[in-house]
Amino acid sequence: MKSNSFWKKLKEYFGVYLPRQRNSSEKTIASCHMAWNLLLRFLLQEKGIPASGLKFESFTSAILTEFLDTMEDRKGWKESTRNNRLSCIRSFFKFAAYTCPEVYTVYADLCTIPLKKGTDNSRVVRHMPKDAVAEIIGCTDADTPKGLRDRFFLTLMYDTAARDGEMLQLKLSDINVDNSTICLFGKGAKPRLVPVSKETMQMFSRYKSLFHNDSKKDCFLFYTKHRKEKTPMSDDNVARFLKKYAAEARTRNVHVPDNVHPHMLRHSRAMHLYQNGMPLAMLSEFLGHEDPETTLIYAYADTEMKRQAVEKASKDLLTANIKDDSPIWESQDIIDQLLRGY
Incomplete structure (x- = not known):
């Protein structure tokens, strides 16, 4: 695993680049941390890709779009949350492309995923009862x-x-x-x-x-x-x-x-x-x-x-007896394990 260039670069990104070189805020780091944990869990557990098999080229626009759509559907992500997760993931590949030219094609492919437009709030009137x-x-x-x-x-x-x-x-x-x-x-x-x-x-x-x-x-x-x-x-x-x-x-x-x-x-x-x-x-x-x-x-x-x-009334009625099928692995902190010697 230690010889895998993807995992090495990801550890460098979270352990050195974000906190020391870029001097990112704790909030930014936590946001990137969360985005990558969700993506890695999705690939390792849901898609069944072994950790040793994860490489830069494993990340395609198709699989990342599938991940975003799945999370949006399962967790009810708003457009802003979805776009934030996408930006956090792409920022790593932009960083990796600077020192690994072969990663640039992967980064360019991920950049083809469009940000999702939010709901038109121009006619929303904020008022009080x-x-x-x-x-x-x-x-x-x-x-x-x-x-x-x-x-x-x-x-x-x-x-x-x-x-x-x-x-x-x-x-x-x-x-x-x-x-x-x-x-x-x-x-x-x-x-x-x-x-x-x-x-x-x-x-x-x-x-x-x-x-x-x-x-x-x-x-x-x-x-x-x-x-x-x-x-x-x-x-x-x-x-x-x-x-x-x-x-x-x-x-x-x-x-x-x-x-x-x-x-x-x-x-x-x-x-x-x-x-x-x-x-x-x-x-x-x-x-x-x-x-x-x-x-x-x-x-x-x-x-x-x-x-x-x-x-809302219809949703409450129709979902009253539906159980939460969220995977049990959602609490696993993969990034933290990586930083501590994954």
Whole structure:
């Protein structure tokens, strides 16, 4: 075995090249380690190739594609995982080809395997269920000035499905108390009039008495004080307090996702309105979309959610009594044995 050039080169790759010459991170080495363990187990145990018979030319694009397809089917690899494993395997052959010219033909053959394209996520809308939104807003402390400001900001943002930039540009005069509407200025400074709920208007009354008791009408609705001067609130400030409340809410409600951002409130409100029966044409006007086609993402997302729910229910039913047939040799660490004197 020690005279086999393939095994010698593989040991050099993991023992010298990655950690010392290339100075790869532990994460990169672990990823390559995993990829090669899976591939070697597949060849030795599943394909029945003896270790002494493994040579550079044993690795063809056909057999590597078979391995990737098998793992994708058995382990449910996503496209990104499959592509990562393929890159880890090919990187070894690229390394070997530098000192062993005969390996270059093998490397060139493996390079013909295309990376797998992922699912088109351009129409995927990340949004939250109503209980998650309520949990986040509920984490604000309305008994403190700052907490009241944050609660009103998040409530108004969700209620009107406003963009972050639209919220930060609001002036005190943009809210009409008489007819409970707000004037938002969207992309291209295009104005649109949006109705505001009675509950949100009541919160505005309390917020105004605390933050705008003597303000002029052209004062920014949301502001921070810097050297006693009122300055417009920044989008960084909004992202910061939303992240804080979302993290707290996540400990109470599993439906609160990771990486909650301000625009997710807009998506969530739009999705909830659509699910409650608001026609797409009206929703498009409510959101201030210049192109009504843009609003179709909510119809697609709602349909996709229903489809995934049906598929999951079917899968759970059909696979309930299926045993796991994963090979018992999947825990064997071949690379570790090689480095310790395989």
